[in-house]
Amino acid sequence: MTATTKSPWGIDRPIGVAVLGMGNVGTEVVRILREQPQDLQARVGAPVVLRGVAVRNVDIDRGVPAELLTTDAEALVARDDVDLVVELIGGIDLPRQLILAALNAGKSVVTANKALLAEYTGELAAAAENTRADLYFEAAVAGAIPVVRPLIQSLAGDRVDRVVGIVNGTTNYILSAMDETGADYAAALAEATRLGYAEADPTADVQGFDAASKAAILASLAFHTRVTAADVYREGISRITEEDLETASALDCTVKLLAICERVVGIPGEPLPEDGGKERVSVRVYPALIPRKHPLASVTGAFNAVVVEAQNAGRLMFYGQGAGGAPTASAVLGDLVMAARNKFYGGRAPGESVYAELPIAPIGDTPTRYHVNLQVEDRPGVLAKVAGEFAKHEVSISTVRQEGHGEGARLVVVTHHALESALAETVTALANMESVTSVTSVLRLEGTEE
């Protein structure tokens, strides 16, 4: 059934499409497939025909002819006249099984399923390779914003050093609201839920799971290394307080949930280890301070943006709507047109590229910068003692500010880059110091040159 094994010119007949799932994105994809057949045909070179849509319940009126709807996704995927499968079900087990069935039959697949990809890209890509089918997933990261294709194709001849992105609209909406209105986390979350930016169960977003899946995908593409969600260090935003945002403002910073993928060798600003340092990949998701003048700082509300730093290209930024039915459908349709063209003309999308096989750096070995707020006893020598604790852990201090007097005396410390493990140990030690009443806030600082 695969095209490319028959002729270099592909299959010379309408391209049949099956859509699995009809949520926000599926509904838009089905609408466009049905409303714009001429445009799609002109762009593909052959008619693109919707063969069927798999849904859980065929009795709901979806404005789609009943004969197109089916609950039997497996049978739909297996149909002889289906060449392309668009998977928009979500979840892991069922879509995994359906995508594998499609790929094993030589059918190309377009998916937006970041959670599945962050776990099983290796397996899916191998199945695609085996039958020379395509596996496209632009919509899995940052919705309509082309990030996957630029990383795979446009930067194919460059060396990417770092990818930093705001890739979750829910958390960005919440943090923007806290920054702009002074709301606390609970109030901002409630507002996001009311406006439909947060789901009823917001765990996947606010605990950073969604961003971690996307970070795994971005890192895999950027570094030609297989990175799964389990490799991603992850912290959510639920412990961010309005005081953290105030602290950020005082430093001319804001707080963003960042997905950070970077090559690490040693500590920035310090000499490399004697062996030259082995290059590793650090992939992490956490809320962090970034300077207001950083290009990501002005990305507010539910928008997404990804900054890519490459050796030759320099710093690139991609910005747009990271979620929503229509924007995500745009990304799905772009993939669908390309996959259909390949079916028709007999080409193939680039497969998985994991030749570099870089090891993953554990979070403890990753260089970061800390911003620490301490409540301290108002006694002479406290600053010296606190500074001594940093020095003991070989953490170099960038600035210390002493504020207030008496019971409200505070120290605000910003470090240079140091290993995360040393920073974490320093904070633990500080919390146990007699003259430190409490550690009121610890935030990482990203996006500085230093």
Add this chain to the structure above:
Amino acid sequence: MTATTKSPWGIDRPIGVAVLGMGNVGTEVVRILREQPQDLQARVGAPVVLRGVAVRNVDIDRGVPAELLTTDAEALVARDDVDLVVELIGGIDLPRQLILAALNAGKSVVTANKALLAEYTGELAAAAENTRADLYFEAAVAGAIPVVRPLIQSLAGDRVDRVVGIVNGTTNYILSAMDETGADYAAALAEATRLGYAEADPTADVQGFDAASKAAILASLAFHTRVTAADVYREGISRITEEDLETASALDCTVKLLAICERVVGIPGEPLPEDGGKERVSVRVYPALIPRKHPLASVTGAFNAVVVEAQNAGRLMFYGQGAGGAPTASAVLGDLVMAARNKFYGGRAPGESVYAELPIAPIGDTPTRYHVNLQVEDRPGVLAKVAGEFAKHEVSISTVRQEGHGEGARLVVVTHHALESALAETVTALANMESVTSVTSVLRLEGTEE
């Protein structure tokens, strides 16, 4: 010699590359080809071998083995072991002839030659189609920033309504400098020349020819319609004065040289004509006021950015370095890797898509907004007379501000959207009014919602 006519699996041997031209970009491309063969091989799937570099003078030491250099570009392109040609000569006639020779022989071509593409894409694409070769040109627009590929591929299933970009670094450097330092045009140009941002003969940049070529390419891709440089209305920046920048600042705007590609039907905010209005494409390059809060306003110095507005994707922005040897080489290498993969695996890049064949709207039929500064006689009733002249041409006024007294009396008028022809006629009529001493500045206003 073409791969795809032999087998769907492509040619199973090293991919031979010829580089034509060794300026800034060519030098970087050659360096990367020679220094990173393993990376390129891993990404292509086959070794990529530099067969030769065509230069005008082989006696200059370029750090490249002499046996790789030749002055005979034609013979190099024709070599049996050359599968891919990278054209970085510049100019029109010679590269056109060499690219056609390559494509006619079934060899794929990567070029950064915007001037050539803006004129001859139709001819080149037809030659590529004929032998099923690839024609890639990501580097022709906005250097390292992936814009061409997102328009062709990522948005293949969407409908693009507008593309607005800052696509010329030289003019953006000059206008940024005028905005930031208050320098006049001549001083800013001199500084740009000193720093290497402007060429000795800056005509192509400052008169907007370079941006117009890029606008033609962007419009062709965005609207699936063949647009050539001759279709682009063009004004350069050489008449922009420091007063224009001051005026802009007073309006909380800045001045940018914009490449604007948009679908036009009627006038924004006014009822459509009775026939529903025929959709046309407007492509134009001129300096214009844009609000400081517009995403393009913060693109300063030699940077480039392109905003794409699509029906489903919404507003996307791409930002980065639009010129320079290494960034442009990054785009060339990305194309080269994809073209080499296609040679090896037997795929093909999407060809030219011009099915929509939309007509081009002449500048007079394009809706724009004007900002007009008038020196007027300080007499009662002047404002009414001036306003009457706008009304006579059916141009609706958004704001009028009266400034100064006596000889320095000024009127600052900002219009709503109106047809460019009506606006231009209004300005001519104003210049001839007795009570108007002079029209001191006319600037278009872009990037407003209205």
